[in-house]
Amino acid sequence: MKNENNVTIHDIAKALNISGSTVSRALNNNARISEKTKKAVKDMAKQLGYQPNALASNLRTSCTNTIGVIIPRISRYFFSSAITGIEELAREKGFNVIICQSNDLEERESDCVQTLFASRVDGVISSVALKAENYDHYKTFTSRNIPLVFFDRVVDELETSKVVVDDFKGGFIAAEHLISKGCKRIAHISGPQHLNIYINRLQGFLKAMRKHHIDINEELIIESPLTREDGLRCAKTLLESDNPPDAIFAGNDTTALSIILYAKEKGIKIPEEVAVVGFSNEPFSEFLSPSLTTVEQSGFDVGTKATELLLDIIQNKTGNKQETIVLPVNLIERESSDKK
Amino acid sequence: MKNENNVTIHDIAKALNISGSTVSRALNNNARISEKTKKAVKDMAKQLGYQPNALASNLRTSCTNTIGVIIPRISRYFFSSAITGIEELAREKGFNVIICQSNDLEERESDCVQTLFASRVDGVISSVALKAENYDHYKTFTSRNIPLVFFDRVVDELETSKVVVDDFKGGFIAAEHLISKGCKRIAHISGPQHLNIYINRLQGFLKAMRKHHIDINEELIIESPLTREDGLRCAKTLLESDNPPDAIFAGNDTTALSIILYAKEKGIKIPEEVAVVGFSNEPFSEFLSPSLTTVEQSGFDVGTKATELLLDIIQNKTGNKQETIVLPVNLIERESSDKK
DNA sequence: ATGAATTGTGCAATCGATTGTCTTATTATT
DNA sequence: AATAATAAGACAATCGATTGCACAATTCAT
Numbered sequence: 001m002k003n004e005n006n007v008t009i010h011d012i013a014k015a016l017n018i019s020g021s022t023v024s025r026a027l028n029n030n031a032r033i034s035e036k037t038k039k040a041v042k043d044m045a046k047q048l049g050y051q052p053n054a055l056a057s058n059l060r061t062s063c064t065n066t067i068g069v070i071i072p073r074i075s076r077y078f079f080s081s082a083i084t085g086i087e088e089l090a091r092e093k094g095f096n097v098i099i100c101q102s103n104d105l106e107e108r109e110s111d112c113v114q115t116l117f118a119s120r121v122d123g124v125i126s127s128v129a130l131k132a133e134n135y136d137h138y139k140t141f142t143s144r145n146i147p148l149v150f151f152d153r154v155v156d157e158l159e160t161s162k163v164v165v166d167d168f169k170g171g172f173i174a175a176e177h178l179i180s181k182g183c184k185r186i187a188h189i190s191g192p193q194h195l196n197i198y199i200n201r202l203q204g205f206l207k208a209m210r211k212h213h214i215d216i217n218e219e220l221i222i223e224s225p226l227t228r229e230d231g232l233r234c235a236k237t238l239l240e241s242d243n244p245p246d247a248i249f250a251g252n253d254t255t256a257l258s259i260i261l262y263a264k265e266k267g268i269k270i271p272e273e274v275a276v277v278g279f280s281n282e283p284f285s286e287f288l289s290p291s292l293t294t295v296e297q298s299g300f301d302v303g304t305k306a307t308e309l310l311l312d313i314i315q316n317k318t319g320n321k322q323e324t325i326v327l328p329v330n331l332i333e334r335e336s337s338d339k340k
Numbered sequence: 341m342k343n344e345n346n347v348t349i350h351d352i353a354k355a356l357n358i359s360g361s362t363v364s365r366a367l368n369n370n371a372r373i374s375e376k377t378k379k380a381v382k383d384m385a386k387q388l389g390y391q392p393n394a395l396a397s398n399l400r401t402s403c404t405n406t407i408g409v410i411i412p413r414i415s416r417y418f419f420s421s422a423i424t425g426i427e428e429l430a431r432e433k434g435f436n437v438i439i440c441q442s443n444d445l446e447e448r449e450s451d452c453v454q455t456l457f458a459s460r461v462d463g464v465i466s467s468v469a470l471k472a473e474n475y476d477h478y479k480t481f482t483s484r485n486i487p488l489v490f491f492d493r494v495v496d497e498l499e500t501s502k503v504v505v506d507d508f509k510g511g512f513i514a515a516e517h518l519i520s521k522g523c524k525r526i527a528h529i530s531g532p533q534h535l536n537i538y539i540n541r542l543q544g545f546l547k548a549m550r551k552h553h554i555d556i557n558e559e560l561i562i563e564s565p566l567t568r569e570d571g572l573r574c575a576k577t578l579l580e581s582d583n584p585p586d587a588i589f590a591g592n593d594t595t596a597l598s599i600i601l602y603a604k605e606k607g608i609k610i611p612e613e614v615a616v617v618g619f620s621n622e623p624f625s626e627f628l629s630p631s632l633t634t635v636e637q638s639g640f641d642v643g644t645k646a647t648e649l650l651l652d653i654i655q656n657k658t659g660n661k662q663e664t665i666v667l668p669v670n671l672i673e674r675e676s677s678d679k680k
Numbered sequence: 681a682t683g684a685a686t687t688g689t690g691c692a693a694t695c696g697a698t699t700g701t702c703t704t705a706t707t708a709t710t
Numbered sequence: 711a712a713t714a715a716t717a718a719g720a721c722a723a724t725c726g727a728t729t730g731c732a733c734a735a736t737t738c739a740t
Contacts, residue, residue, distance in 0.1 A: 006484075008726055019690045024727055034688060054458050055404070056726030059395040059695050074423055080415040087414075087441060091451075096459060099439055101427060111431075118394050119436060144346075257627065287597065289629040348696055359720045364697055374718060396696030399725050 007050040066096040068116035070126040072104045078299040085303025106132040113137045123147035123310045147313040151306040162324045163306040170295040170329040171204025174277045181339045183247035187220035191251040231258025253278035275337040290335035347390040406436040408456030410466040412444045418639040425643025446472035453477045463487035463650045487653040491646040502664045503646040510635040510669040511544025514617045521679045523587035527560035531591040571598025593618035615677040630675035
């Protein structure tokens with residue numbers, strides 16, 4: 001009720017009969033201010049209920065202590081946990097976080113870039129939209145030397161630091177796991193091949209196949225947007241063919257889910273007739289029946305690491321380090337691949 | 341590479357040999373500027389790659405076009421979809437969104453309030469932390485007339501506009517559904533009773549019981565923080581008692597999940613021996629086996645509605661309308677209660 | 681004791697956009 | 711034709727915090 005009018009440093013200055021600049025320096029612990037004055041200023045600030053106006057400070061220093069995040073959609077668990085990681089570290093270091101969702105659309109992503117730029121964020125963490133083919137809008141940041149770090153869905157074309165999980169290894173261990181279970185005709189439902197993560201999962205898969213001298217059947221490798229609906233189409237294509245696979249490594253858990261549901265509907269037994277492995281360890285994968293074997297990737301860790309990189313660039317002005325950090329993955333074995 | 345130095349309205353002014361104020365007015369479509377000048381200014385702005393500096397504008401107008409959101413945790417589906425709703429509408433209306441997570445802790449929630457206030461948000465949407473008992477920190481906003489809207493987890497003590505789903509009706513239809521399935525000993529695992537939503541779910545449950553003249557057994561109504569772990573404790577308590585219930589209405593889906601997992605482990609048949617109904621329709625509830633009957637509440641709708649209310653207060657200065665909007669719920673019948 | 685070094689503060693400009701008030705140019709009115 | 715009314719734009723102050731520079735006060739060295 002009383003604090004209607006905001007208190008500024010000048011109010012503190014007036015109350016102590018000193019200048020605004022001294023108040024500002026005292027609050028920022030400037031070495032040129034005596035301890036006595038600092039204490040007096042801080043006490044008075046508390047007494048008056050002073051709250052610094054970030055806007056004014058930002059305008060003057062042209063740094064906002066805010067980082068922007070662009071993600072496809074917040075409601076996917078991997079991304080929401082990445083954000084939790086980002087937020088946690090950012091806040092600890094005194095940064096705010098503004099989140100924008102691209103909804104996997106290039107146009108929306110471009111809007112996000114504009115929004116974040118207009119907010120004068122000090123840096124940006126992004127995971128590119130699935131449907132984006134052009135990444136020019138990111139030049140808004142790069143051309144102005146605003147630090148940019150990508151995670152998960154990264155693009156070679158953009159020369160920045162990146163944080164990814166070891167998708168290659170993920171693909172490799174998923175395939176090797178299925179091979180160890182005695183599967184011979186192993187299919188892979190791969191994601192859009194303009195994104196590194198899906199290229200790498202596929203390559204890891206292929207490497208394991210070659211290592212174990214398993215024939216690679218082109219027909220068993222299909223590309224998909226990895227949505228729930230398209231997963232159904234893939235399930236149909238693979239499971240209703242004349243010579244169906246005995247195992248499917250799906251590019252993500254959503255697609256694996258579609259396969260499990262389809263198989264259930266058609267009375268195809270998992271894992272006996274076809275073993276299934278997913279990717280991501282979405283929260284639901286544990287509760288499916290059969291529960292889903294999957295490659296775990298920690299969104300939280302990825303988010304934290306990306307933030308660490310970004311803050312390092314912002315604070316130390318490290319310049320374009322263009323580091324790429326690869327975080328480990330591990331296989332979670334569950335019922336969907338538990339043959340014999 | 342070229343746009344290193346940011347373009348300001350004064351650069352535009354200089355280029356056209358007019359004053360900065362004219363440029364500002366032209367860009368804002370002020371009526372006092374001729375169409376010809378407006379066009380010239382806008383063209384030049386485009387040509388120079390001008391991007392308005394929100395900070396400067398915010399400082400002057402002391403409104404940031406930003407709304408703050410405080411939620412317990414982003415990784416819960418209900419909340420992430422609420423945020424999607426909030427963001428969508430806010431962006432459409434030209435507002436940015438800053439999200440803070442309280443992690444269900446009072447202290448963190450208080451930090452969030454400070455952060456949002458320091459960012460000078462124009463308004464705040466919040467869902468209170470489970471473990472908060474004191475809500476004084478919200479006075480930071482109310483005492484300064486910063487509009488505040490609560491959703492989902494609301495508190496009577498705070499006099500603001502609110503958006504909730506019809507928890508009473510949710511509790512009622514859940515119970516009535518179980519009754520219609522012939523259940524007689526119906527248990528309810530209720531949430532913390534300082535939060536309206538859980539009070540209402542319980543009251544709706546009780547109303548249905550009374551309506552159908554079913555005995556209300558005090559021992560069958562237990563309070564829980566509704567976590568995964570505590571759900572297990574409740575499952576144990578209820579299912580291992582001498583006279584176990586034939587149905588359980590869990591305060592949320594997480595608790596229902598714990599019950600299902602516990603029952604599975606112990607070989608207790610669902611729904612034959614005990615029917616289960618949850619609340620929220622979390623994404624996983626569809627894929628459980630048995631799939632979970634639950635009361636659906638749309639986070640997206642709640643978020644959208646809350647934003648609508650908030651923006652209305654911000655823009656029309658409607659003052660403290662203290663409206664409470666109740667959104668509908670509906671029962672999704674699945675296997676976990678499909679008796680006979 | 682005198683100049684030099686150090687310490688503590690104040691002054692005023694600045695960040696970039698906005699806006700109340702004033703000035704000038706143009707048009708309308710009688 | 712003279713005055714009023716209107717339109718279009720310029721000037722300068724402002725939002726609140728920061729900071730280079732100037733200056734005063736104190737301490738130190740010789």
